Amino acid sequence: MAVLDHVSVASVSAPSEVKDVSRGKIEANLLSEVVADFLKIGMRKSPLVKDFFDHYFNPVYGEQIASAFKNKYEELKAVIPRLHPDSIFGAIETWAGGTENITPNHKAAVLAVMAYLFDRCEIFEDAQTVNKI
Numbered sequence: 773m774a775v776l777d778h779v780s781v782a783s784v785s786a787p788s789e790v791k792d793v794s795r796g797k798i799e800a801n802l803l804s805e806v807v808a809d810f811l812k813i814g815m816r817k818s819p820l821v822k823d824f825f826d827h828y829f830n831p832v833y834g835e836q837i838a839s840a841f842k843n844k845y846e847e848l849k850a851v852i853p854r855l856h857p858d859s860i861f862g863a864i865e866t867w868a869g870g871t872e873n874i875t876p877n878h879k880a881a882v883l884a885v886m887a888y889l890f891d892r893c894e895i896f897e898d899a900q901t902v903n904k905i
Contacts, residue, residue, distance in 0.1 A: 844895075
């Protein structure tokens with residue numbers, strides 16, 4: 773919640789070009805264009821997530837959050853029958869953001885955290901790893 777609270781109220785310092793998520797990773801994980809669009813929205817504020825983790829009083833907080841997301845991803849990926857990757861994305865978004873606070877700022881913060889972790893290969897598979905299999 774700390775990172776979501778921070779990102780939901782903070783604004784990006786300077787309007788700059790929003791970094792794209794990896795097309796290869798989107799395709800390798802069989803994610804839809806809709807999910808790619810959500811991740812693009814999240815990428816707008818993902819620098820705020822990095823900044824938050826870099827300056828948080830607990831230096832391992834970012835690693836703890838990443839580990840929790842990775843564990844949730846692995847849990848959902850192991851569900852039988854297999855979930856579609858878009859369903860996994862949606863389940864992680866609901867798990868991370870909850871269903872109580874669904875304001876646009878809160879949803880944007882959740883997407884920022886997810887985009888940051890997706891970009892860092894903490895959730896979903898790295899395109900290079902998938903292509904080697």
